[in-house]
Amino acid sequence: MSGHATRRKRLATVWLAGCSGCHMSFLDLDSWLIELAQQADVVYSPIGSDQKEFPSDVDIVLVEGGVANTDNLELLMQVRSNSKVLVSFGDCAITANIPGMRNMLQGSDPVLRRAYLELADGSAQLPDAPGIVPDLLDQVLPVHALVPVDVYLPGCPPSAARIRAVLEPLLNDQQPQLRGSDQIRFG
Amino acid sequence: MSICTLRIDERDVAVAAGSTLLEAIRSAGSSVPTLCHLDGLSPVAACRLCMVELHGSARPVAACVTTVQEGMQVHTATPRLEEMRRTLIEMLFTEGNHVCAICVANGNCELQNLAVRVGMDHSRLPYRFPQRNQDLSHKRFGLDHNRCILCTRCVRVCDEVEGAHVWDVGWRGEHCQIIAGLAEPWGAVDACTSCGKCVEVCPTGALFHKGDSSEEKQGHPERLQALIEARQHQRWQP
Numbered sequence: 172m173s174g175h176a177t178r179r180k181r182l183a184t185v186w187l188a189g190c191s192g193c194h195m196s197f198l199d200l201d202s203w204l205i206e207l208a209q210q211a212d213v214v215y216s217p218i219g220s221d222q223k224e225f226p227s228d229v230d231i232v233l234v235e236g237g238v239a240n241t242d243n244l245e246l247l248m249q250v251r252s253n254s255k256v257l258v259s260f261g262d263c264a265i266t267a268n269i270p271g272m273r274n275m276l277q278g279s280d281p282v283l284r285r286a287y288l289e290l291a292d293g294s295a296q297l298p299d300a301p302g303i304v305p306d307l308l309d310q311v312l313p314v315h316a317l318v319p320v321d322v323y324l325p326g327c328p329p330s331a332a333r334i335r336a337v338l339e340p341l342l343n344d345q346q347p348q349l350r351g352s353d354q355i356r357f358g
Numbered sequence: 359m360s361i362c363t364l365r366i367d368e369r370d371v372a373v374a375a376g377s378t379l380l381e382a383i384r385s386a387g388s389s390v391p392t393l394c395h396l397d398g399l400s401p402v403a404a405c406r407l408c409m410v411e412l413h414g415s416a417r418p419v420a421a422c423v424t425t426v427q428e429g430m431q432v433h434t435a436t437p438r439l440e441e442m443r444r445t446l447i448e449m450l451f452t453e454g455n456h457v458c459a460i461c462v463a464n465g466n467c468e469l470q471n472l473a474v475r476v477g478m479d480h481s482r483l484p485y486r487f488p489q490r491n492q493d494l495s496h497k498r499f500g501l502d503h504n505r506c507i508l509c510t511r512c513v514r515v516c517d518e519v520e521g522a523h524v525w526d527v528g529w530r531g532e533h534c535q536i537i538a539g540l541a542e543p544w545g546a547v548d549a550c551t552s553c554g555k556c557v558e559v560c561p562t563g564a565l566f567h568k569g570d571s572s573e574e575k576q577g578h579p580e581r582l583q584a585l586i587e588a589r590q591h592q593r594w595q596p
Binding site: 349 | 451455457458459460461464465470471473474477478479480481484485487488489490504
C-alpha cells in the first residue's frame with residue numbers, strides 16, 4: 172500500500188433515486204472541501220464535475236439514492252465494477268427510504284397509473300419514450316440489495332460531520348468506524 | 359422477605375425472591391435493551407430483545423418474564439446475544455415500513471434509538487415493503503400500521519390501566535395487526551375514552567396525535583408510571 176498511499180485519490184459521487192439532499196450535505200463540508208480537493212480529484216459528480224461517463228479506476232465513490240429505474244441500475248453496475256470503495260450514502264441508498272414508499276403499492280404499474288392517469292387533469296397518458304425515459308423497476312431497492320457495499324453512511328441526510336468521518340479514514344486507506352447516535356442514526 | 363442470590367455478568371447480586379431477571383439485571387447496574395417492556399404494564403416478552411444467556415442452558419431466555427432462581431449465572435451481553443439483538447432490530451425494520459425521515463417520532467423513537475444501540479448501520483435482511491393501512495377515524499389520534507411493531511403496549515395499557523380494552527391483536531402471522539374493538543374503525547369504538555394513554559406509551563410513530571408533523575411526537579411513558587404510583591399510594595399531588 173505504501174506506494175499508493177501518497178497518490179491522489181480519485182473520488183466520485185453518484186446521484187440515483189434521492190432528493191440530492193445528501194449531496195447538499197456534502198457541500199456543507201464547507202472549508203474542508205478545500206482540504207479534500209488537495210487530497211483527491213473529483214472525477215465524477217453531479218455537483219463537482221462535468222464528466223458524463225462514469226470513469227474507470229475510481230478509489231472512493233459515494234452513492235446517493237435508491238435504485239429505482241433502469242438508468243440507476245445500469246449506472247450502479249458500472250460504478251461497482253469501476254470503483255474500489257463504494258459508500259452507500261444516506262438513507263435512500265441504505266433503506267430505499269422515501270423513494271421506496273412506492274414499493275407499498277406493489278409494482279411500478281400501479282404507481283404510474285396513479286400518477287399519470289388517475290391524477291391527470293386532461294392529458295392522461297403513460298410515459299412511453301423507449302431509450303429516452305428509463306423504465307421504472309418494479310421495486311426501489313437499497314444499493315446493497317444489488318451490489319456489494321463497503322461502507323454504510325446513514326442519515327437523511329447524513330450531516331457534513333458524518334460524511335467527513337467516512338472520507339477522512341478512506342483517504343488514508345483506513346476503514347471508517349461509525350457508531351453512536353451522532354454517526355449511524357437513521358432519519 | 360426471602361432473598362435470591364445470583365451472578366450477573368460475573369457480579370454477585372441479591373434480590374427478593376420472585377423478582378424477574380430484568381429487575382435483577384437492573385439492580386445489578388447492568389442494562390439489557392427492552393422495547394415491549396414498560397414499567398407499570400405486565401410483561402409479555404414480545405420483542406425478545408431482553409434475552410440473556412443462563413449458564414447450563416442452551417437456549418437464551420427473555421429476562422422480563424423469567425423469575426430469578428438461587429444460584430443462576432447470567433450473561434447479558436455475549437457476542438451471540440449482541441448478534442441476535444441486532445438481527446431482531448433488523449427484522450423489525452424490514453418487516454414493516456419504517457421511514458424515519460418523515461415519521462412523527464423521528465428523533466424520539468425507541469426503535470430508532472435501539473438501532474443505534476445495536477450498531478445497525480444497514481439491514482442485512484431484505485425489506486418486505488408490506489402493504490398496510492392507516493386508521494384516521496378517531497377525532498384526535500391516528501394509527502399507522504406501517505410503523506407498528508406489535509409490542510402490544512397499547513393493548514396492555516388500555517386494558518390494565520385505563521380499563522377500556524379497546525385494543526387487541528387480530529389475525530395471524532404476517533397479517534397480525536393491532537385492531538380496535540372487533541376490527542372496527544377506531545373512531546367507531548364506543549369503549550375508547552380518548553384518554554391517549556396508548557399514544558403516550560407507543561414506542562414508535564404508530565400511534566400519534568393528529569396534529570403531529572414529522573419529529574413532533576414525544577412519548578410520555580413517565581406519565582404512566584406517575585399515574586400508577588399515584589393510584590397505588592393514593593398520592594395525587596406530586
